[in-house]
Amino acid sequence: MNVEELQQIAAQAQEERDKFDYEVNVCMGTSCLSQHSDRIRDAIAKEAESCGKKCHVRRTGCMGPCAAGPMVLVEPAGTQYGHVREGDAKDIVSALGGDPVARLDPRLGSYFEGQHFVVLENVGHIDPEKVDEYVARGGYEALLKVLTEMTPAQVIEQISKSGLRGRGGGGYPTGLKWDTVAKVKGAQKYVICNGDEGDPGAFMDRSVLESDPQRVIEGMAIAAYAIGATKGYVYVRAEYPLAVQRLTVALREARRRGFLGNAICETTFSFDIDIRLGAGAFVCGEETALIASIEGKRGTPRPRPPYPAVSGLWGDPTLINNVETFANVPPIIRHGGEWFSSMGTARSKGTKVFALTGKIQRTGLVEVPMGMTLRQIIFGIGGGVPDGRKFKAVQTGGPSGGCLPEEHLDLSISYDALISAGSMMGSGGMIVMDDTSCMVSVARFFMEFCMTESCGKCVPCRAGTVQMYNLLTKICKGEATRRDLDQLTELCEVVGATSLCGLGQTAPNPVLSTLRYFRHEYLAHIDEKRCPAGVCECSPAVEVHA
Amino acid sequence: MSAESNVRTLTIDGEEISARADQTILEAAREHKLAIPTLCHLDGLSEVGACRMCLVEVKGARRLLPACVTRVEEGMEVTTHNPKIDRYRTMILELFFAERNHICSICVANGNCELQSLALTLGMTHVEIPYQYPQLPVDASHPRFTVDHNRCVLCTRCVRVCSEIEGANTWGVMGRGAQSLVITDLKEPWGESETCTSCGKCVQVCPTGALFEKDRAGSKVRKQPDFLPYLRIMREGEQ
Numbered sequence A: 001m002n003v004e005e006l007q008q009i010a011a012q013a014q015e016e017r018d019k020f021d022y023e024v025n026v027c028m029g030t031s032c033l034s035q036h037s038d039r040i041r042d043a044i045a046k047e048a049e050s051c052g053k054k055c056h057v058r059r060t061g062c063m064g065p066c067a068a069g070p071m072v073l074v075e076p077a078g079t080q081y082g083h084v085r086e087g088d089a090k091d092i093v094s095a096l097g098g099d100p101v102a103r104l105d106p107r108l109g110s111y112f113e114g115q116h117f118v119v120l121e122n123v124g125h126i127d128p129e130k131v132d133e134y135v136a137r138g139g140y141e142a143l144l145k146v147l148t149e150m151t152p153a154q155v156i157e158q159i160s161k162s163g164l165r166g167r168g169g170g171g172y173p174t175g176l177k178w179d180t181v182a183k184v185k186g187a188q189k190y191v192i193c194n195g196d197e198g199d200p201g202a203f204m205d206r207s208v209l210e211s212d213p214q215r216v217i218e219g220m221a222i223a224a225y226a227i228g229a230t231k232g233y234v235y236v237r238a239e240y241p242l243a244v245q246r247l248t249v250a251l252r253e254a255r256r257r258g259f260l261g262n263a264i265c266e267t268t269f270s271f272d273i274d275i276r277l278g279a280g281a282f283v284c285g286e287e288t289a290l291i292a293s294i295e296g297k298r299g300t301p302r303p304r305p306p307y308p309a310v311s312g313l314w315g316d317p318t319l320i321n322n323v324e325t326f327a328n329v330p331p332i333i334r335h336g337g338e339w340f341s342s343m344g345t346a347r348s349k350g351t352k353v354f355a356l357t358g359k360i361q362r363t364g365l366v367e368v369p370m371g372m373t374l375r376q377i378i379f380g381i382g383g384g385v386p387d388g389r390k391f392k393a394v395q396t397g398g399p400s401g402g403c404l405p406e407e408h409l410d411l412s413i414s415y416d417a418l419i420s421a422g423s424m425m426g427s428g429g430m431i432v433m434d435d436t437s438c439m440v441s442v443a444r445f446f447m448e449f450c451m452t453e454s455c456g457k458c459v460p461c462r463a464g465t466v467q468m469y470n471l472l473t474k475i476c477k478g479e480a481t482r483r484d485l486d487q488l489t490e491l492c493e494v495v496g497a498t499s500l501c502g503l504g505q506t507a508p509n510p511v512l513s514t515l516r517y518f519r520h521e522y523l524a525h526i527d528e529k530r531c532p533a534g535v536c537e538c539s540p541a542v543e544v545h546a
Numbered sequence B: 001m002s003a004e005s006n007v008r009t010l011t012i013d014g015e016e017i018s019a020r021a022d023q024t025i026l027e028a029a030r031e032h033k034l035a036i037p038t039l040c041h042l043d044g045l046s047e048v049g050a051c052r053m054c055l056v057e058v059k060g061a062r063r064l065l066p067a068c069v070t071r072v073e074e075g076m077e078v079t080t081h082n083p084k085i086d087r088y089r090t091m092i093l094e095l096f097f098a099e100r101n102h103i104c105s106i107c108v109a110n111g112n113c114e115l116q117s118l119a120l121t122l123g124m125t126h127v128e129i130p131y132q133y134p135q136l137p138v139d140a141s142h143p144r145f146t147v148d149h150n151r152c153v154l155c156t157r158c159v160r161v162c163s164e165i166e167g168a169n170t171w172g173v174m175g176r177g178a179q180s181l182v183i184t185d186l187k188e189p190w191g192e193s194e195t196c197t198s199c200g201k202c203v204q205v206c207p208t209g210a211l212f213e214k215d216r217a218g219s220k221v222r223k224q225p226d227f228l229p230y231l232r233i234m235r236e237g238e239q
Ligand SMILES: Cc1cc2nc3c(=O)[nH]c(=O)nc-3n(C[C@H](O)[C@H](O)[C@H](O)COP(=O)(O)O)c2cc1C
Pocket: A165, A166, A167, A168, A169, A170, A171, A172, A194, A195, A196, A197, A198, A199, A282, A283, A284, A285, A286, A287, A288, A320, A321, A322, A323, A325, A427, A501, A502, A503
């Protein structure tokens, strides 16, 4: 493979495209597929064939606005249809070249306003199982550029310059991590892509793997070149069968085109990737537990240092990054680190993909520049809280994060701003709650999650989460005293300060943030035996209306 | 590497000491008779850093660090005791006591239990955290030994000694979180284990009354875990 050949593949793909007057892209992400979008695609294809219009019907990954699915995107007009059924095929095809089918308007309002696609740039436009379609949109340009024009140090320099920080939750500077692994001496090094994604409500990484798996593979290959690795693993949870299947096909396709394997793009660089399936333990997303799991051991974290960068998989230097982190790499190399760092805030660059769920008009996957306010995301893109109810809180960061109230809606999203407000960026789950949510119950829900997902290795987390969960239950039932609240607060402090890994260290966060912003709700349960939201049993269902 | 570059100077509780570069804070402290409480650590076994009793403050570190796995560094300033650390340790101990059925007065290890002596050392007079009273099994199927899960603190010393020293790999951990349980083989009764050599090392290293010898239980019986470092040295000498 060289530049000419790459251009040739792209040209061929374009030629294929030019044979058609129209493209009908049918979303076949997990959500739309669950509503039989595969049958919709077949119906549209059949219809197009019978009426003789030159129309290419394509399967694509998640287009974002899942709540309006099954989604269809018609090009070149750029028309979007929502809630499409098999029976709509005829109308969709006959509307090609004319006025769009009005009744299928997905009514997305300002859903795409302010969104900016870097990670999701190909979404809705490529078939995730066809490597050539990825190439036609600039795919593997970056890998080729890296292998033929750049030294590993120059690659790392661009990544550092971009200001990219890890999207797996911690926000560790990616360039710095690559530099560390590159500098550690070792004959064998590994690259691992963390696709374990276990936070309740999160589906960003799944979507990326399902929609544009080549982007992750390219990002990993670039990383491998930069740090001197020859072997990579993608760790995906087995509950993501579609992502696993698409990734399997993508790896095969990438090998066929020579983007993986020996002597990639006619250079001396060799690299290949295997898939490892996770059994769905949340803690296996923690890097040392993940590595133990790949090694075939019980997936429990171990104390760091040594960090995986120094002693990772089978004791060798290992680079481990999140799916979305790798997905950002090809565009950074293509456009340069400065381009990336021109987006975002002072210390959080680029964009972030969020999975918007909960009490919100338009559920879905969004990608926004860092620095956008929570209000813009929730009320602009998401359309606010449905059913005329009142916004109460937004939960970010999953079980490690926190709940932010209305007065923080104008907070600009960045790693540091979220932490100082008592929450976390996390991997990008964003759950909106309205006034029917009891914040003590919410804290209890996340504590239950941490309790059942605790690996059991260290005692503060193993036993502490049980105690905190019991205390929260007691409060919910209206059986707790102020002393219980003090004990809960103290447990939060001790478990956070003494647990071995991030799971236990951050498990108190949902409690601490709700205590900070919604203390009155705790006190109502304790002093008045009353649940202000009318959720808990202690209350004789007192409804508070806005 | 020269002898000098192998030496690190640090302070522990204000006392200036020197240590070998490959030593942990715990090893360095103990060599200088500075006490740091431990439970999962045992001389001669690998470290897991699980019990969190040995957490110490290191100046400049964002978090408390487990002394048993943290290597000494030049210029390190370590604090092993202060009111906050002591409070954390006491609470961790309470969590241990409350999670299973640690009722010393009716335990075979009463007077000879590391959990109990930690409580004495740290001045833990009572447990404020509610006891969980789980219903846990006792396996007495082995002709000589018994495992009583009600007293287990999941330190995994038995697992480590069995795999690292005896090489039998009989013990393992099953389940997650509070449901974790040490098991023999694939949860077969201990007495039916095909891998157990009945060497009894696990019993000797168990810090509590979870593992005990049937005919030698009682407060007069002291466990003898001190054979491990000796064994290690002898074996390394052979190689
Ligand atoms: C309990 C726990 C669960 C985690 N789960 C994930 C996960 O699902 N995906 C992920 O990318 N990182 C997860 N992480 C963070 C990883 O340990 C690691 O920091 C990350 O994969 C590094 O990649 P990044 O620098 O690109 O963010 C988890 C951490 C903890 C403590």
